Amino acid sequence: MARYRKIDPRIWGDEKFRRLSKPQPNAQTLWFYLLTGPHTNSCPGLYSLGEMALAENLGWSLKGLREAFGEVLREGLAKADFKARVIMVPNALKYDRPESPNVLKFWAKCFDEIPECDLKNEYFQIIKDFTEGLGEGFKEAFREAFKEPFKESITITITNTITNTINNIVESRKENSEDKGFFLASLLLNLIIKRNPKFKKPNLKEWAEEIYRMIRLDKRTPEEIEMVIRWSQEDSFWQNNILSTKKLRSQFDQLWMKMSSEIKKDKKSFAGLRKWLEAKEAQDEERGQAKVLISNGKDRSDPSNHKPNGQ
Numbered sequence: 001m002a003r004y005r006k007i008d009p010r011i012w013g014d015e016k017f018r019r020l021s022k023p024q025p026n027a028q029t030l031w032f033y034l035l036t037g038p039h040t041n042s043c044p045g046l047y048s049l050g051e052m053a054l055a056e057n058l059g060w061s062l063k064g065l066r067e068a069f070g071e072v073l074r075e076g077l078a079k080a081d082f083k084a085r086v087i088m089v090p091n092a093l094k095y096d097r098p099e100s101p102n103v104l105k106f107w108a109k110c111f112d113e114i115p116e117c118d119l120k121n122e123y124f125q126i127i128k129d130f131t132e133g134l135g136e137g138f139k140e141a142f143r144e145a146f147k148e149p150f151k152e153s154i155t156i157t158i159t160n161t162i163t164n165t166i167n168n169i170v171e172s173r174k175e176n177s178e179d180k181g182f183f184l185a186s187l188l189l190n191l192i193i194k195r196n197p198k199f200k201k202p203n204l205k206e207w208a209e210e211i212y213r214m215i216r217l218d219k220r221t222p223e224e225i226e227m228v229i230r231w232s233q234e235d236s237f238w239q240n241n242i243l244s245t246k247k248l249r250s251q252f253d254q255l256w257m258k259m260s261s262e263i264k265k266d267k268k269s270f271a272g273l274r275k276w277l278e279a280k281e282a283q284d285e286e287r288g289q290a291k292v293l294i295s296n297g298k299d300r301s302d303p304s305n306h307k308p309n310g311q
Contacts, residue, residue, distance in 0.1 A: 007036045012057070025064030027071035033058060034078055034089060043110035045092025046123045050085035063182070070186055070204060074193060084117035093130050101141035104131070108145035180222045181211035184229065185245050191233040192243060202244065210245035220252065228252060231259045 011017050012033070023029045037057065039049045055065040072078050080087045098104055107127070114120050124146065131142040185207035192199050214220045229248065232238040232255055242248050242255070 009036055009038045009040055011036070012038055022059055025058075025060045025068045027068045027075075030058070030065070030068040031072055031077055034072075034087065035092075041110045042106045043114070044096035044107075045089035046111065046114055046120070047087045048085055048114055049087050051080070051082045053085075054087075066182065067204060071201075074189070074201065079119055079122075081117045081119050084115045084119070086115055086117050086119045088119045088123055090122075090126065093127065098131075098134070098138065101137045104138065104141040105145045108147075111146060181208040181215065184208075184211045184222060184225055187226065188229050188233070188242075188245060188248065191229070192239075195233075195239065199243075207245040210249050214245075214249050214252065218249070218252070224256075228255050228259060231255070231262075235259075235262075 033054075034047075039047045039057075041047065051062065051065060051069070055062045058065065060068075069078075069080065073080070076090070078087060078089050098107070111120075111123075114123075127146070128142060131138045182204070185204055189199075189202065189204065189207065211225065214225055215222065225248075229242075232242040232248070235258075238251075238255065238258075242251065248255075
């Protein structure tokens with residue numbers, strides 16, 4: 001039989017509790033706070049909470065919070081859309097079942113106040129499926145209380161949600177090189193986990209340091225790095241060889257040349273990458289940086305002639 005304990009969310013604001021020594025950023029404390037913090041409401045597992053507020057409430061730096069949340073995200077314990085300021089704990093309903101159909105009416109009021117986003121749509125489907133197994137009274141209460149959020153399709157996979165979350169964060173933090181390094185490292189990790197959920201957890205700080213070196217020392221742009229990461233994890237050969245940012249850095253020139261060649265050959269499969277590559281080539285040419293090689297009477301201006309930078 002399961003054993004439960006009640007925790008009053010007000011403990012986080014208690015004067016004596018706040019005087020106790022505070023932990024450094026870590027995933028366990030973050031997970032405990034997500035379950036018991038003052039942001040929790042009558043709608044179990046769905047919260048309106050942004051990363052800035054979350055970091056401030058815990059007394060952590062934004063970077064420390066992101067590292068800790070990356071661990072929680074990797075284990076599938078929670079999901080976040082920080083643009084919409086929404087966090088979801090997928091399995092919360094298993095441990096906080098509605099005691100009666102009337103409880104669903106209170107949940108619905110809270111649900112309506114959550115900003116529209118994919119996570120809200122996903123939660124709607126989770127709670128709908130959950131109440132299906134509780135009896136006709138609960139199903140009827142759900143149909144009356146909950147309004148289906150607008151969306152063409154509410155089928156969302158865990159891997160897509162993870163990818164979208166990382167992509168949104170990467171795009172929103174373009175101004176800070178350390179953020180770029182951390183989230184590009186996270187992007188590679190999550191694309192690997194998407195194929196192999198049992199992939200051994202790396203030291204994400206060390207992974208990010210390699211990205212910093214690529215940007216600062218090798219003069220790679222974040223856009224180039226992201227492009228190569230995405231392509232390498234789609235390629236059947238390289239996806240099994242690029243399993244760390246250190247390997248990504250050491251093989252970057254070879255990856256760039258191979259990627260450029262493949263994009264030019266297969267216009268359909270790499271339409272998005274090809275568009276980006278063509279735009280970059282045009283920009284380089286305008287700046288007088290493009291190098292044209294004449295061989296056998298043919299113009300061979302091609303990113304595959306990209307020269308290695310010093311490692």
